[in-house]
Ligand SMILES: Nc1ncnc2c1ncn2[C@@H]1O[C@H](COP(=O)(O)OP(=O)(O)O)[C@@H](O)[C@H]1O
């Protein structure tokens with residue numbers, strides 16, 4: 001089971017939307033996906049209540065029962081768990097990062113959002129160095145602000161997702177019925193960009209798994225030599 005946190009020290013950057021869309025993309029990819037809603041505002045939970053479909057499951061939780069809910073998700077056979085974190089409770093976000101294989105930091109291409117990216121990455125790596133990438137969201141079709149934003153992030157050597165999320169009414173329209181553009185407009189641009197972010201996430205996770213397996217194999221070999 002993979003655990004992926006959506007973390008950004010800025011409200012409205014698209015954490016919940018990404019958690020919902022990535023969980024739906026995983027479901028459409030045949031995976032058993034769940035969202036752990038750590039935000040006391042319960043935005044993902046309300047989305048689920050408006051939604052008719054069973055999948056993905058959305059579980060409301062706090063920092064106190066995070067480990068317990070992860071065990072429950074693993075026992076239930078979940079393949080991918082997405083943790084939606086609150087912008088303001090940094091100790092909760094740190095806990096989410098602690099238990100994650102990968103942290104995704106969404107950011108709009110505004111100065112105020114970009115200024116918070118570094119703080120979000122620091123939070124994500126407080127407990128351990130772990131893979132993190134930034135994804136630009138709510139990108140406007142005109143102007144070059146997103147290009148400058150990407151340059152700003154790469155200059156700081158933070159990994160950036162090659163796919164960006166556009167500013168589209170389809171996110172807000174599908175939200176009304178607890179859906180995502182992947183379901184309401186599967187051939188549209190919103191669905192396409194979310195599938196690209198999902199594929200990038202999957203690729204990173206499988207690279208991580210390969211690295212881990214190689215590392216373990218090397219460890220076993222040196223143990224055998226020492227023995
Ligand atoms: N790519 C997008 N295009 C248009 N609206 C978006 C997009 N992503 C999010 N929104 C809208 O912006 C608001 C904040 O998004 P949300 O995902 O709740 O952010 P966060 O969880 O980081 O606070 C919501 O009303 C959502 O529908």
Ligand SMILES: [Mg+2]
Nearest residue numbers: 015016039043
């Ligand atoms: Mg949110």
